[in-house]
Structure formats: structure tokens, C-alpha cells
Amino acid sequence: MKEIYVVGAIIKSQSKVLCAQRSDKMSLPGLWEFPGGKIEGEETHQEALKREINEELKMDIRASDQLFKKVTYDYDFGRVHLSAYRCELIKGTPILTEHQTVKWLEIDDLDKLSWAPADIPIVDKLKKEGI
Numbered sequence: 001m002k003e004i005y006v007v008g009a010i011i012k013s014q015s016k017v018l019c020a021q022r023s024d025k026m027s028l029p030g031l032w033e034f035p036g037g038k039i040e041g042e043e044t045h046q047e048a049l050k051r052e053i054n055e056e057l058k059m060d061i062r063a064s065d066q067l068f069k070k071v072t073y074d075y076d077f078g079r080v081h082l083s084a085y086r087c088e089l090i091k092g093t094p095i096l097t098e099h100q101t102v103k104w105l106e107i108d109d110l111d112k113l114s115w116a117p118a119d120i121p122i123v124d125k126l127k128k129e130g131i
């Protein structure tokens, strides 16, 4: 099975979290995720988060050094190892380059979205612990 290493950014602003909907051109079309993507080369998780959020949403963030949660999920296209980190917004408002939509949601509203399966344990932990 193909092993795919991915980072996801839990970007907080005020009491809300940024949620992103995958587009029809991506794998898992229409499902919601924490923005981020595949780790490249030797970069750290924090470097990968900063790069991906800059590329995808043109925003500047700082990722925590502390892992929030790691989830491994077997999709038909491979095994995704998703590491999620809390991130602080430094600058910018999201400019969509890949996603279909983004939304800032309160934790209590996260359940209203259809999340990618790998994200569900992360959403559950956020609901329990807050952001």
C-alpha cells in the first residue's frame, strides 16, 4: 500500500477554525478537511504546513511544535498518515487556489460538515478539548 504523509493545519482565529472543502478535481471531492498537504523531501511538519498554507490559501501561519493528533487511514488510493497541528494565523484572509470553498466555523458547528474520514478523530478531539 502506498504510504502518504500529510500535515493538516488547525488554523484558529478568534474562536473559529478554518475548514476547507476539497474540489471536484482533487481526490475525496467535496469532502472537508484541514488545509495542508503532503510533506516534501526533508522538510519538517511545521515547514510543510507553512508552505502548503501559503501555496493553497496565500495565508501566513505559524504551526505549533506540539502534535495535536495523528491519524492513519486506509483509503483505496493509499494509506494516509495525517498529522494535525494547531496553527496561529499571522497574516491574510484565505484566497482559494485549489479548494472549492472555505469556512470559519465554531467548534460546535464542525459536525455539520462532511469530513474526510481521516479527519473525524481530529474533529472529535477538538470537540472534547476545544482549540
Ligand SMILES: Nc1nc2c([nH]c(=O)n2[C@H]2C[C@H](O)[C@@H](COP(=O)(O)OP(=O)(O)OP(=O)(O)O)O2)c(=O)[nH]1
Binding pocket: 004, 006, 007, 008, 025, 026, 027, 028, 032, 033, 034, 035, 036, 037, 038, 080, 082, 116, 117, 118, 119
Ligand atoms: N490536506 C489534507 N489532506 C487530507 C486531510 N484528510 C485527508 O484524508 N487528507 C488526504 C487527502 C489527500 O489524499 C491527501 C493530501 O494530499 P494533497 O491534498 O496534498 O494532495 P491532493 O490529494 O490534492 O493531490 P492529488 O494526490 O489528488 O494530486 O491526504 C486533511 O485534513 N488535510
